[in-house]
Amino acid sequence: MTSRSAGAAMALGTAALLTLASGAPALAAPQADEATVSVLHAVPGLTVDVYAGDKELLPDFAPGTLTDPLKLPAGSYDIKVFKDGEGPKGTPAIEKTVQVPAGANATLVAHLTADGKPALDAFVNDTSMVPAGKARLTVRHVAAAPAVDVRAGGTPVFKGLENPREAKAEVAPGSISADVVLAGTDTVAIGPATLDLAEGSNTIVYAWGSAADKNLALKTQTITGMHSAPSGVPAGETGQAAGVNRTAQIGALSAGALLALGGAALLLRRRTDAG
Amino acid sequence: MGIVGVCLIVLLGLTLARDDSGAPADFGADPARAVEQAASAPPAGDGPSPAPAAADQTRPPAVPAPSSVRIPRLRLRAPIDPVGVAPDGQVVVPEDPDRVGWYRFSPSPGAGAGSSVIVGHVDATGRGLGVLAALSEVREGDQVAVDRQDGSTVAYRITSRRTVAKNALGESGAFRREGLPTLTLITCAAPYLRDNGGYQNNLVVTAVAVPR
Numbered sequence: 001m002t003s004r005s006a007g008a009a010m011a012l013g014t015a016a017l018l019t020l021a022s023g024a025p026a027l028a029a030p031q032a033d034e035a036t037v038s039v040l041h042a043v044p045g046l047t048v049d050v051y052a053g054d055k056e057l058l059p060d061f062a063p064g065t066l067t068d069p070l071k072l073p074a075g076s077y078d079i080k081v082f083k084d085g086e087g088p089k090g091t092p093a094i095e096k097t098v099q100v101p102a103g104a105n106a107t108l109v110a111h112l113t114a115d116g117k118p119a120l121d122a123f124v125n126d127t128s129m130v131p132a133g134k135a136r137l138t139v140r141h142v143a144a145a146p147a148v149d150v151r152a153g154g155t156p157v158f159k160g161l162e163n164p165r166e167a168k169a170e171v172a173p174g175s176i177s178a179d180v181v182l183a184g185t186d187t188v189a190i191g192p193a194t195l196d197l198a199e200g201s202n203t204i205v206y207a208w209g210s211a212a213d214k215n216l217a218l219k220t221q222t223i224t225g226m227h228s229a230p231s232g233v234p235a236g237e238t239g240q241a242a243g244v245n246r247t248a249q250i251g252a253l254s255a256g257a258l259l260a261l262g263g264a265a266l267l268l269r270r271r272t273d274a275g
Numbered sequence: 276m277g278i279v280g281v282c283l284i285v286l287l288g289l290t291l292a293r294d295d296s297g298a299p300a301d302f303g304a305d306p307a308r309a310v311e312q313a314a315s316a317p318p319a320g321d322g323p324s325p326a327p328a329a330a331d332q333t334r335p336p337a338v339p340a341p342s343s344v345r346i347p348r349l350r351l352r353a354p355i356d357p358v359g360v361a362p363d364g365q366v367v368v369p370e371d372p373d374r375v376g377w378y379r380f381s382p383s384p385g386a387g388a389g390s391s392v393i394v395g396h397v398d399a400t401g402r403g404l405g406v407l408a409a410l411s412e413v414r415e416g417d418q419v420a421v422d423r424q425d426g427s428t429v430a431y432r433i434t435s436r437r438t439v440a441k442n443a444l445g446e447s448g449a450f451r452r453e454g455l456p457t458l459t460l461i462t463c464a465a466p467y468l469r470d471n472g473g474y475q476n477n478l479v480v481t482a483v484a485v486p487r
Contacts, residue, residue, distance in 0.1 A: 131364065132360045132364060132380070132450075133359050133360025133364075133380060134360075173380075199380045200380065227380065227450075227452060228445075229444070229445035229446070229449070229450035230360050230364055230365055230366045230378070230445070230450065231363070231364035231365050231445065232364075232365040232366070232441055232442075232444060232445075232477075233365065233366045233368060233394050233444060233461045233462075233463075233477055234365050234366075234368060234463075235368050235394055235395060235396050235397055235405075235407070235461060235462045235463040235474075235477070236396060236397040236398055236405075236462065236463030236467070236473060236474040237396065237398055237399050237400045237473065238398045238399065238400055239398070239467035239469065239473065239474070240398040240403065240404055241397040241398045241404055241405070241408045241411075241463070241465075241467075242464075242465035242466060242467035242474065243465065
């Protein structure tokens with residue numbers, strides 16, 4: 001299933017949710033009461049159906065799939081993840097009540113814990129403004145693996161990251177070669193992979209899968225549009241273009257005045273001569 | 276005859292004084308405001324609100340980088356270097372005032388949307404006036420051409436010149452990345468106060484893309 005069709009499916013699910021919340025002002029909810037939610041399936045080898053309450057949100061949701069961001073009414077969601085076809089009456093593989101705060105931009109991640117058990121966590125995405133000329137890089141450890149270091153070009157950027165934590169930083173934009181090593185070692189667990197960090201955006205990288213099953217991988221989510229304007233354009237140095245410096249201005253004025261005086265004197269003398 | 280002479284001389288003095296202290300005559304509407312209004316027009320009905328864009332999408336095709344800018348009427352021509360942001364958060368302006376910089380985080384000239392920003396020194400220590408000093412003489416309707424690395428040219432027409440206080444430049448819309456595709460040329464503008472950081476204003480000249 002592609003990300004796009006998953007998003008469409010989720011939109012349908014959302015519509016169902018809205019219908020369910022009859023009487024509530026959900027349909028007319030102002031923007032402030034909404035949240036932006038993406039869903040990532042990071043449990044290897046398990047195609048699932050995702051339910052919110054007893055409504056199917058994402059049918060046939062395949063591992064490694066990230067949905068497009070969706071507007072959802074803020075609130076509490078009882079999320080259940082079933083092995084494909086087993087819901088909603090059976091025992092969910094994962095069940096968790098997730099709070100979706102108003103105005104938040106979050107990614108809901110179905111993943112494995114460090115010791116390989118299915119889990120569900122909501123990460124809030126940092127959509128605050130990024131300083132001009134910088135890119136935000138967020139790394140989330142959602143893999144069945146011990147603590148890791150994340151390196152860019154061989155240099156550790158984030159150290160000792162544990163499941164299900166995240167680390168983030170504002171870095172120079174551009175292409176980097178990133179890899180993931182077991183914390184404190186040079187033992188490469190994932191990568192290297194090329195990441196294109198765009199200025200003014202948040203590139204979120206998930207380390208997911210299972211070390212034991214040798215299917216660790218990276219998944220990337222990008223949130224754009226947080227660029228800010230630079231603080232200025234220092235495009236002049238000497239003042240020459242502003243009509244040189246103050247002394248010269250006064251000089252010019254004085255010269256003008258002198259000429260005027262001279263002219264007046266001349267005029268006066270002519271008048272006197274004539275008279 | 277004498278009186279006329281005196282008047283001319285006094286007028287000359289006044290003109291000199293005015294040129295020294297004043298900003299050039301600005302013209303044209305504030306394009307950022309107009310563009311923002313157009314861009315932020317509410318969608319019909321209660322459609323989704325604008326939000327940070329989606330993930331996992333293919334990028335738009337790369338637009339060739341600019342190589343030089345020309346304003347034929349002013350015989351202005353300057354090679355373009357890509358420039359970024361200095362540690363102090365300001366745009367890096369090429370040291371050589373005969374060259375200009377393309378703020379490489381702004382859209383490339385010829386991109387479908389947003390303000391492509393070109394910066395250049397109006398004057399530089401030991402190097403005299405900069406090539407963008409000529410911007411004080413632009414007129415509405417002047418043609419601007421940006422030559423690009425692939426040999427193609429993007430044509431623009433000047434629509435406005437504004438004098439903007441340095442601390443208001445960020446909010447002026449010069450760095451917007453959405454809306455009407457424009458070329459924004461930025462240099463410094465009078466007054467120059469030696470003891471207060473030099474130039475107090477930026478000169479912001481906006482040109483809109485001319486459809487081919």
